[in-house]
Amino acid sequence: MRLLAAIARAICAVNIVIGNIFAWLSLGIVLVCFTVVVQRYVFAISFVWMQDLYIWLNGAMFTAVAGFALLRDDHVRVDIFYRPATMARRALVDLIGVLVFLLPFCWIVYAYSMPFVQRAWGYSEASANVGGMPGLFILKAFIIGFAFLLAIQGIAWIIRSILVLSGNAELVPKSIQYSRDQIAADHPQGAV
Template sequence: MRFLAGIATAICAVNLVIGRTFAWLSLAIVVVCFTVVVQRYLFSASYLWMQDLYVWLNGAMFTAVAGFALLRDDHVRVDIFYRPARMRTRALADLVGVFLFLLPFTWVVYQYSMPFVLRAWSYHEASANVGGMPGLFILKSFIIAFAALIALQGLAMAIRSILVLSGHDRLVPESIRYRTDQGLTNPAKGDA
């Protein structure tokens, strides 16, 4: 069981580093968008590649931080039933949800996006706009990264559920512990 806990810890560490790193793109998005607006309305100038840039940064950020959001328990769920449930009930719901919904979803995303991404790489696809940015094929690769990071974090959730259901909840990594009824929160969220 310690081996499983170690795998979950490693997965969470990867998503934590990627999430915290790519979250900084939000600042870059604001700066680029602000620059585009200032150029357009104050100087009557517009660069199409800059407009592409903030849209592409947005896409890269949201696909890269999806696993981090799952780690932090920030994805949408029906909290009216889930939050008041006992830890073992939540573990069972997560285990079923991961194998019935999350992993099949990530497999479908991977299967349908891989030919799309490979085709973009085959001819180094760029923006469809004249004067737009090159390298759209790199951005499209983030679809695969999205599926992989979500699937990995789903496996970490499944491991957490297995540890809880088998009575080894003390081995659950701190970054993905369930919230308790005593008001303790998920340390990955930075709550006290």
């Protein structure tokens, strides 16, 4: 079980590093978009490559941080059933959800996007806009990264579920532990 916990910890570390790095793109997006607006409405000039840039930064950021968002449990969930559930029930729901929905979704995204990405790399696809940015093929590769990072974080959740359901919740890495409120609800005598 300690090996599983170490694997989950390593997966979480990867997504934490990537998430923290790519989250900074949000600042870049704001700065580039602000610059485009000022150039257009104050100086009456516009650069197509700058318009491409903030759209591409947005795409890169949201695909790269998807695993990080899952790690932080920031994805949309129907909480009316999940929030009041015990830790064991949450672990079972997470296990089923990852196996039935998340991993098949990641496989479908990978399988359908791989020819699309390979084709873009094959001819070094660039922006379709005249004066746009080169290197669109690099951005398209982020789709594969999205599927991979989301899938490995799903594997970390499977490991978390296995550890909780097997009575080894203390081995769950801190980065993916269930909330303190839930642990307190499961152990009302304060045996946390």
